[in-house]
Amino acid sequence: xxxxxxxxxxxxxxxxxxxxxxxxxxxxxxxxxxxxxxxxxxxxxxxxxxxxxxxxxxxxxxxxxxxxxxxxxxxxxxxxxxxxxxxxxxxxxxxxxxxxxxxxxxxxxxxxxxxxxxxxxxxxxxxxxxxxxxxxxxxxxxxxxxxxxxxxxxxxxxxxxxxxxxxxxxxxxxxxxxxxxxxxxxxxxxxxxxxxxxxxxxxxxxxxxxxxxxxxxxxxxxxxxxxxxxxxxxxxxxxxxxxxxxxxxxxxxxxxxxxxxxxxxxxxxxxxxxxxxxxxxxxxxxxxxxxxxxxxxxxxxxxxxxxxxx
Amino acid sequence: xxxxxxxxxxxxxxxxxxxxxxxxxxxxxxxxxxxxxxxxxxxxxxxxxxxxxxxxxxxxxxxxxxxxxxxxxxxxxxxxxxxxxxxxxxxxxxxxxxxxxxxxxxxxxxxxxxxxxxxxxxxxxxxxxxxxxxxxxxxxxxxxxxxxxxxxxxxxxxxxxxxxxxxxxxxxxxxxxxxxxxxxxxxxxxxxxxxxxxxxxxxxxxxxxxxxxxxxxxxxxxxxxxxxxxxxxxxxxxxxxxxxxxxxxxxxxxxxxxxxxxxxxxxxxxxxxxxxxxxxxxxxxxxxxxxxxxxxxxxxxxxxxxxxxxxxxxxxxxxxxxxxxxxxxxxxxxxxxxxxxxxxxxxxxxxxxxxxxxxxxxxxxxx
Numbered sequence: 001x002x003x004x005x006x007x008x009x010x011x012x013x014x015x016x017x018x019x020x021x022x023x024x025x026x027x028x029x030x031x032x033x034x035x036x037x038x039x040x041x042x043x044x045x046x047x048x049x050x051x052x053x054x055x056x057x058x059x060x061x062x063x064x065x066x067x068x069x070x071x072x073x074x075x076x077x078x079x080x081x082x083x084x085x086x087x088x089x090x091x092x093x094x095x096x097x098x099x100x101x102x103x104x105x106x107x108x109x110x111x112x113x114x115x116x117x118x119x120x121x122x123x124x125x126x127x128x129x130x131x132x133x134x135x136x137x138x139x140x141x142x143x144x145x146x147x148x149x150x151x152x153x154x155x156x157x158x159x160x161x162x163x164x165x166x167x168x169x170x171x172x173x174x175x176x177x178x179x180x181x182x183x184x185x186x187x188x189x190x191x192x193x194x195x196x197x198x199x200x201x202x203x204x205x206x207x208x209x210x211x212x213x214x215x216x217x218x219x220x221x222x223x224x225x226x227x228x229x230x231x232x233x234x235x236x237x238x239x240x241x242x243x244x245x246x247x248x249x250x251x252x253x254x255x256x257x258x259x260x261x262x263x264x265x266x267x268x269x270x271x272x273x274x275x276x277x278x279x280x281x282x283x284x285x286x287x288x289x290x291x292x293x294x295x296x297x298x299x300x301x302x303x304x305x306x307x308x309x310x
Numbered sequence: 311x312x313x314x315x316x317x318x319x320x321x322x323x324x325x326x327x328x329x330x331x332x333x334x335x336x337x338x339x340x341x342x343x344x345x346x347x348x349x350x351x352x353x354x355x356x357x358x359x360x361x362x363x364x365x366x367x368x369x370x371x372x373x374x375x376x377x378x379x380x381x382x383x384x385x386x387x388x389x390x391x392x393x394x395x396x397x398x399x400x401x402x403x404x405x406x407x408x409x410x411x412x413x414x415x416x417x418x419x420x421x422x423x424x425x426x427x428x429x430x431x432x433x434x435x436x437x438x439x440x441x442x443x444x445x446x447x448x449x450x451x452x453x454x455x456x457x458x459x460x461x462x463x464x465x466x467x468x469x470x471x472x473x474x475x476x477x478x479x480x481x482x483x484x485x486x487x488x489x490x491x492x493x494x495x496x497x498x499x500x501x502x503x504x505x506x507x508x509x510x511x512x513x514x515x516x517x518x519x520x521x522x523x524x525x526x527x528x529x530x531x532x533x534x535x536x537x538x539x540x541x542x543x544x545x546x547x548x549x550x551x552x553x554x555x556x557x558x559x560x561x562x563x564x565x566x567x568x569x570x571x572x573x574x575x576x577x578x579x580x581x582x583x584x585x586x587x588x589x590x591x592x593x594x595x596x597x598x599x600x601x602x603x604x605x606x607x608x609x610x611x612x613x614x615x616x617x618x619x620x621x622x623x624x625x626x627x628x629x630x631x632x633x634x635x636x637x638x639x640x641x642x643x644x645x646x647x648x649x650x651x652x653x654x655x656x657x658x659x660x661x662x663x664x665x666x667x668x669x670x671x672x673x674x675x676x677x
Contacts, residue, residue, distance in 0.1 A: 085644050089650075094391040095391065095598065095647045098393060098452075099642075100640065102591060103637050103641055105636055105640070106636025106637030106638070109636065110637055230453060273465065284443065287443075287453060
């Protein structure tokens with residue numbers, strides 16, 4: 001293949017690794033939420049808010065770390081709202097998630113127009129080269145010259161696996177998502193665990209949004225999330241509710257995403273709109289091939305009411 | 311009869327409380343954004359009912375809302391959470407515009423039904439994909455419809471920028487992404503001269519009544535609702551659940567496709583960028599606000615049509631971005647689904663009270 005040298009391959013792969021971060025953060029958060037028995041379909045809206053707030057606070061506060069902290073707070077607030085509606089008021093989770101999506105979409109658009117208005121760039125996170133490791137030929141620049149959020153997102157995979165499978169809290173989460181009645185009998189607070197999972201999951205979604213502005217684009221634009229929140233939910237299915245499965249899926253998607261953007265940069269003659277469609281088509285295929293192998297938390301989507309009959 | 315009326319009044323009260331609550335929270339956003347909420351809301355809430363222009367434009371916006379809402383009702387009542395109206399509407403718009411511009415020589419009497427059929431069929435096809443994916447490959451319909459929305463949007467943009475672009479735009483070198491005008495013979499009649507109010511309104515109202523009769527007075531409609539109430543029980547009763555899921559999505563897509571067709575033939579007279587204008591989502595809100603009932607969705611569509619128009623007026627008059635209305639609609643959805651908790655079982659309210667205020671549950675006649 002002439003014209004495609006190893007430098008371009010390194011750029012494609014390094015971008016692919018970087019773009020896996022938002023998928024990982026949002027999908028691992030959603031994994032905990034769904035493991036506790038609640039769908040949070042508002043992830044996209046939370047990401048939009050996280051993206052805007054992360055950008056805006058970085059812009060006025062001067063530090064990307066402030067922006068990241070703010071996106072965690074906004075995520076937690078939106079998760080709390082979702083928990084009140086879906087857990088306490090037992091609303092149909094699919095619909096309340098869409099409400100949260102519309103809220104995040106409208107609010108981020110509103111705040112951007114009121115406070116910023118025009119495309120403005122910020123000083124985002126800088127890559128941190130890991131000594132020695134980043135000097136490895138080929139792999140070094142791909143894996144070990146990323147920003148801190150990318151490393152954190154990948155570290156979160158084993159951490160999530162440890163929390164989910166090896167800690168009491170993880171056991172409680174899994175119990176609440178599979179057999180809430182039994183967990184309740186044993187004194188585990190079903191509502192409490194679900195609140196915690198929704199809030200933690202939403203904080204990660206907010207962080208995923210902030211990554212897009214603070215750790216990747218260094219600016220904010222409408223619809224910067226471009227469906228990544230919904231794709232992250234699909235990744236939870238694709239990865240069958242396991243952190244390692246989710247990582248595999250996230251990498252698959254981010255590599256496709258990176259490749260797709262390179263098609264445009266390299267000037268390959270292919271309609272832009274059809275290249276953009278690729279991730280969404282892959283998502284549908286990914287969901288379709290999970291067919292027949294789908295195992296999910298048994299109580300997923302079912303509100304819990306102590307002492308209900310049947 | 312008396313209790314039924316009381317129930318309806320209670321529902322309306324709760325819905326309006328949800329709307330007022332959403333507007334109040336929206337007011338807080340406005341204060342945070344250093345805008346004057348009283349001034350902004352005065353424009354937003356009175357603008358649409360001030361004069362002939364406001365009232366007719368409100369109705370113009372309520373037409374796609376009602377059509378989309380009817381599709382949402384059919385799918386939600388069948389147990390399918392269909393978020394795909396936005397994409398189905400785009401499919402309908404481009405299908406209608408493609409047929410109208412390609413066969414513009416045909417007499418209007420023949421072209422008109424063809425265009426409507428093409429618009430409906432395109433939307434139905436796009437909705438049917440999600441139904442097929444759900445029944446054959448157990449793909450979650452919420453995720454598939456969201457993805458299909460994104461795919462439809464990109465294909466739509468590709469078509470109006472490329473293959474279907476108005477030849478005049480190319481020869482003048484302006485290159486605005488829109489199709490050629492459709493023949494004047496198939497433009498929908500304007501009901502009031504000098505306004506944009508078109509006969510699509512009558513079509514939507516008739517379809518609302520037909521949808522009601524279909525869902526509650528035919529055996530197919532009954533089976534659809536049975537599938538929605540409980541697919542396992544429906545299957546046990548001998549209903550072919552898969553067939554009805556696909557049927558519901560085809561019908562829902564057809565309605566949304568019709569909304570796109572009406573926007574092309576009644577309002578813009580061509581397919582252009584941004585034609586769906588968020589109606590696919592606002593239609594969901596209108597349907598939920600109408601308690602997923604076709605007749606309740608008629609006033610709900612008019613209400614949200616006024617809200618959408620009011621938001622545009624607010625943007626022009628006091629410079630508050632119209633994006634605000636999307637946030638308010640999101641809050642309305644959250645408040646309405648949360649309020650179901652009290653509507654379904656009055657005892658739930660007592661439960662909460664007990665938890666927060668330490669009062670005893672009153673369970674007389676609960677359930």
